[in-house]
Amino acid sequence: MAERAATCSCHAGGGIDVHAHVVPEHFPAYLGSRVPAHWPSMAAAHACHRHVMIDGGIYRTVSDRCWDAGKRIGDLKHMGLALQAVSPMPELLSYWLDPRDAHQLLRYINEQIADMVSRADGVLIGLGAVPLQDIDLAIAELEHAVARLGFAGVEIGSNVNGVPIGDQRFDPFFEACEALGAAVFVHAVRPTGMDRLVGPAPLQQVLGYPSDVGLAAASVLTAGLLDRHPDLRMAFSHGGGTLGSLLPRLERARQVFPALRDSLHTSPAEQARKLFFDTLVFDAATLRHLTGLFGASQLMIGTDHPFNFQDSTPLASLDAAGFDADTMAQLRHRNAERFLGLAQRTFP
Numbered sequence: 001m002a003e004r005a006a007t008c009s010c011h012a013g014g015g016i017d018v019h020a021h022v023v024p025e026h027f028p029a030y031l032g033s034r035v036p037a038h039w040p041s042m043a044a045a046h047a048c049h050r051h052v053m054i055d056g057g058i059y060r061t062v063s064d065r066c067w068d069a070g071k072r073i074g075d076l077k078h079m080g081l082a083l084q085a086v087s088p089m090p091e092l093l094s095y096w097l098d099p100r101d102a103h104q105l106l107r108y109i110n111e112q113i114a115d116m117v118s119r120a121d122g123v124l125i126g127l128g129a130v131p132l133q134d135i136d137l138a139i140a141e142l143e144h145a146v147a148r149l150g151f152a153g154v155e156i157g158s159n160v161n162g163v164p165i166g167d168q169r170f171d172p173f174f175e176a177c178e179a180l181g182a183a184v185f186v187h188a189v190r191p192t193g194m195d196r197l198v199g200p201a202p203l204q205q206v207l208g209y210p211s212d213v214g215l216a217a218a219s220v221l222t223a224g225l226l227d228r229h230p231d232l233r234m235a236f237s238h239g240g241g242t243l244g245s246l247l248p249r250l251e252r253a254r255q256v257f258p259a260l261r262d263s264l265h266t267s268p269a270e271q272a273r274k275l276f277f278d279t280l281v282f283d284a285a286t287l288r289h290l291t292g293l294f295g296a297s298q299l300m301i302g303t304d305h306p307f308n309f310q311d312s313t314p315l316a317s318l319d320a321a322g323f324d325a326d327t328m329a330q331l332r333h334r335n336a337e338r339f340l341g342l343a344q345r346t347f348p
Helices: 069-079 099-118 135-148 168-180 203-222 243-256 258-263 268-272 284-294 314-320 325-339
Strands: 015-022 041-044 049-054 057-063 081-088 124-128 153-157 183-187 234-236 276-278
Touching: 015 069, 015 099, 015 183, 015 276, 015 314, 015 325, 069 081, 069 124, 081 099, 081 153, 081 183, 081 325, 099 124, 099 135, 124 135, 135 153, 135 168, 183 203, 203 234, 203 243, 203 268, 243 258, 243 268, 243 284, 268 284, 284 314, 314 325
Parallel strands: 015 081, 081 124, 124 153, 153 183, 183 234, 234 276
Antiparallel strands: 041 049, 049 057
């Protein structure tokens, strides 16, 4: 079992990145008689890159930094990061596969992440994946990832085949996360509204992702998930996406509409300040706004490393926002310590 707190050696003033991704160098062959649709594979590309192939086409071309622990560690030093939580590329969450097939694939990916963590000199920590389309299998893989592999928690998608994560059918899974002390990092996946975007495919990441993650966070609030599971540690990628704009509307609507007043037992703003969010918003003014809205205690560094649409200078991004020293320390590492369950560690 991997040790997730004791083996991490952090540099003075270094940051903790909670949003970074892994793609294995290889994918396993399917063990059944017929390879299912959407089962991923790898194909050679240029130089140190490989193509992730899904449904016979190139889903994404990725560099060896997705699986090479040594190169990733070198990047972290240049980025001023002391620790990075790594999770699968969201498309690998595989909610659209048969649950047993997804479980087979995700077990392999989780084991690959554990191997990378073991070779990273204590500067990586795992966030695994679970087949959330089957609650029982998801809980079983959650327990394996946390108890056996030593992961800090899991990454889940903003929706599971179109079902928002606030839906009460997922409550047993979140109850298990709460009981295990597992952090839950929510990343957009297969977002809604793609038919409303005009332009090339990367707009899914640029516009579709923050829209879907904002709706996912809103579903957690409107469902009262944290009222039922007050010790659950849940974080949202891309600064919570559109939630920052939706939240004032929810607060006002609770005063205007009796149905919302009756269903929202706790203020949405009060609930939101118990969630965590990453800083991946590419704008200092937006980062200051979110810190004021959600609280300086709730934001953490997120980079989307090693993909090309990343923040490669996360500490400079914090500096540009002009925060005071205490806020900077919270955003650099203190909040991530709490989210990842590393609060017992001492940072310089």
